[in-house]
């Protein structure tokens with residue numbers, strides 16, 4: 001008898017789990033499912049990648065199926081709030097798979113696509129609605145949706161909701177929910193402000209924590225390379241070329257601080273013959289979906305993202321995360337590197353640290369308690385960089401003038417202003433050849 005069977009989950013759910021090949025629960029599932037089946041509220045401290053979606057979906061679907069009620073027009077029985085469109089779509093897709101053998105409908109609504117189409121989907125009502133807060137309120141304001149019949153409410157990624165300034169929409173949504181409901185509140189971190197927010201939603205919750213707060217994913221090997229901002233592009237291009245050609249990197253996520261920065265990195269990678277796409281808030285929903293689909297099915301091995309767009313995205317087999325720029329909020333580093341080493345795999349994270357980013361590195365190391373292994377720039381970097389096509393090497397003057405990185409005179413970083421530093425000897429992660437002094441990172445498979 002599997003663990004899921006011992007919990008008494010409905011047979012159609014067990015069948016769906018079999019189809020997904022889940023035999024054992026993840027720790028958060030083991031901790032959360034029994035309490036949720038009893039109808040308790042839950043406060044969960046967990047990052048994505050821990051199996052959190054199934055942890056809240058399985059017991060909820062079980063309870064909804066056990067108590068069938070007719071569908072009310074323009075309403076839902078379970079509401080899941082997610083901060084980003086991509087995460088909402090991912091949760092809905094997972095829930096559809098878990099509900100595959102049940103007579104429960106799942107709808108998903110988010111901004112960036114016409115509201116009228118989504119309103120149409122809601123006319124007949126649905127059982128489960130996954131939504132981003134802004135679009136949810138739009139549809140409520142248009143009377144295309146009521147939250148009056150919500151029995152189960154899930155607030156996912158609460159800390160990112162706060163970061164994105166969703167506090168007012170969340171308060172409005174909370175006021176529209178019926179008092180009698182089951183509430184689940186998830187956050188990757190639980191500073192006091194988030195805990196206070198939680199108190200508005202949950203009553204006497206069971207508390208579930210699967211990884212100590214701000215603990216860095218254990219299976220991620222973490223490296224830093226000190227490098228001037230203007231050299232970063234060439235180093236990234238060379239590292240990706242080498243890693244992808246050798247098979248050491250299967251798929252890679254590159255994080256930039258700004259949307260323009262993400263586009264710029266993509267242009268340089270493409271000029272060097274590396275298939276890459278950008279995903280950030282200035283892209284249309286169609287572009288974001290295309291980029292993510294291409295990344296998921298391996299047509300595009302490199303996705304360049306800003307933090308907001310990438311949060312929560314579950315793509316197996318991301319073998320390397322590059323921090324082209326360090327995040328200025330240390331917690332964000334934990335989220336970024338959590339994109340690799342998922343589902344039992346290993347992964348590596350490589351951070352490029354310009355001189356003016358050293359304070360961010362210190363914050364990250366303090367928060368995670370992990371000292372990043374410093375890897376020098378490879379010996380042959382200058383020669384190899386010079387051999388790259390000019391467009392692939394470093395930002396052109398015109399692009400530098402875009403000025404979306406205000407930290408230096410040149411608008412594209414550039415560090416200590418002392419001019420071009422000659423790269424130092426030795427190698428770096430992702431295999432730039434001999435002379436590597438540090439532990440060599442393993443491939444992500």
Ligand code: AMP
Nearest residue numbers: 022024025026048049050051052053314
């Ligand atoms: P999540 O944290 O919900 O984004 O889940 C992370 C990944 O783990 C997803 O790809 C899930 O399909 C997978 N997963 C969740 N639960 C299990 C399980 N019990 N066994 C195997 N894989 C799982």
